[in-house]
Amino acid sequence: MSLREFGPNEFWFILMAARWTILLALVAFVGGGVLGMVVAAIRVAPSKILRWLAGAYIQFFMGTPLLIQLFMAYYGSSLLGYRPDPWTAAALTFTLNGGAFFGEIFRGAIEAIPKGQWEASTALGFRFVRTLRLVIVPQAVRLMLPPTVGFMVQIVKSTSVASLIGLTEVARASVQVNTVTFEPVWVFGTASLIYFSLCWPLSLYAGYLERRFSAGMVRTPEKPLIMTSA
Amino acid sequence: MTTALQFGPVLVHLDRLLWGLVQTLQYAVLSILFGTMIGILGAVGRGFGPRWLSAAIAAYVELIRNTPLLIQLYIVFFSLPLIGFKFTPGTSAVIALSIHLGAYATEILRAGVESIPAGQIEAAKSLGLSSYRIIRHVVLVPAVRAVYPSLSAQFILQLMGTSIVGAIAAEELTAIANNLVMQTFRSFEVYILVAVIYFVVVQAASLLLAGLGRLLFRWKQ
Numbered sequence: 001m002s003l004r005e006f007g008p009n010e011f012w013f014i015l016m017a018a019r020w021t022i023l024l025a026l027v028a029f030v031g032g033g034v035l036g037m038v039v040a041a042i043r044v045a046p047s048k049i050l051r052w053l054a055g056a057y058i059q060f061f062m063g064t065p066l067l068i069q070l071f072m073a074y075y076g077s078s079l080l081g082y083r084p085d086p087w088t089a090a091a092l093t094f095t096l097n098g099g100a101f102f103g104e105i106f107r108g109a110i111e112a113i114p115k116g117q118w119e120a121s122t123a124l125g126f127r128f129v130r131t132l133r134l135v136i137v138p139q140a141v142r143l144m145l146p147p148t149v150g151f152m153v154q155i156v157k158s159t160s161v162a163s164l165i166g167l168t169e170v171a172r173a174s175v176q177v178n179t180v181t182f183e184p185v186w187v188f189g190t191a192s193l194i195y196f197s198l199c200w201p202l203s204l205y206a207g208y209l210e211r212r213f214s215a216g217m218v219r220t221p222e223k224p225l226i227m228t229s230a
Numbered sequence: 231m232t233t234a235l236q237f238g239p240v241l242v243h244l245d246r247l248l249w250g251l252v253q254t255l256q257y258a259v260l261s262i263l264f265g266t267m268i269g270i271l272g273a274v275g276r277g278f279g280p281r282w283l284s285a286a287i288a289a290y291v292e293l294i295r296n297t298p299l300l301i302q303l304y305i306v307f308f309s310l311p312l313i314g315f316k317f318t319p320g321t322s323a324v325i326a327l328s329i330h331l332g333a334y335a336t337e338i339l340r341a342g343v344e345s346i347p348a349g350q351i352e353a354a355k356s357l358g359l360s361s362y363r364i365i366r367h368v369v370l371v372p373a374v375r376a377v378y379p380s381l382s383a384q385f386i387l388q389l390m391g392t393s394i395v396g397a398i399a400a401e402e403l404t405a406i407a408n409n410l411v412m413q414t415f416r417s418f419e420v421y422i423l424v425a426v427i428y429f430v431v432v433q434a435a436s437l438l439l440a441g442l443g444r445l446l447f448r449w450k451q
Contacts, residue, residue: 063432064425065393076418160298184308199296
């Protein structure tokens, strides 16, 4: 029994919801990227207290499920007498969550730069921020790039979790269409196709960067790259 | 507004949250067991199987790794009944979670298998070991050891990933927390408590996996 057939209109409805998936992914990428830069800088900063605080922030966001973080932002902030809409809650959560993961990615790249570079900068009279900005980060960028692109794939996929606080992107649009058509194979096949065509090119690009930049470098498997699933 | 954190009305229901935690751990452990099995078969099939099998496994890995777990849950939950398989939400969740982890485990273990030098396999062959023994002792065990850190990181992500199976009405910690919020209206307290529970369990599981790694691979060095 279904109320409607799965036709071009239904397909179009899910496809158009992809713009919200893309928009949320962009917010997470830009917001998380900027925040991650700051967090990574703090993680290697001279102040011990700041380093510890940034570490605690990363630990919290990497050690609890994204969905719980979303619920805290969406339902939890009623304590402050304020009920955000799903978009505000999702944008906030994805920025904070992305900031933690990007922070770790960037820190890993920054710490891979030999200590002598820091010492040489100190000898030249550079302070912390200048050293980071003019000496360390330009060299670390090529190390950051592959895992950053890889994490973008995770971001796109994890935006689907925002459907569970009522944000209408691809996953929620599919559930809505499935409720009236009950053609799950077509509906979720369409959704999979949309996610796949957003993620696969990014995955391929990340793999390409990884191979290109790791040419001539020995990578030990001791320290795993950051991975997420959603 | 004069609201303050009140954990009292929430802590009364701590037993329900702990029951939810047990469900969460069940989903995680079962899907890690099945997913790792899929991963071992997948990595061996990719490395040593015929070309069509290798291509099919590669397609499976790419398809799963480039679509969200949530959509995979929906597909298993809504589509399998159409072809005559009626499962409870819990079983559907374990199936989807296992298929999901299987793809990541395949990819991680494949990297481990590729790290085995060809000479090592040739040496085993010249010693007259059977292919089963070669794959098991000469390839798989050193491969797992090489990628154990990545594999355990993936297991931890799987543990946190189970939090979304409430979307197909499977009961676990997050779903129980939502019920509790409806009942007590103490949303922030419930989610803080649940976040703490997840955090502690995740740290404990990380330590456990690290210890297990040291125990399993103590013959290294």
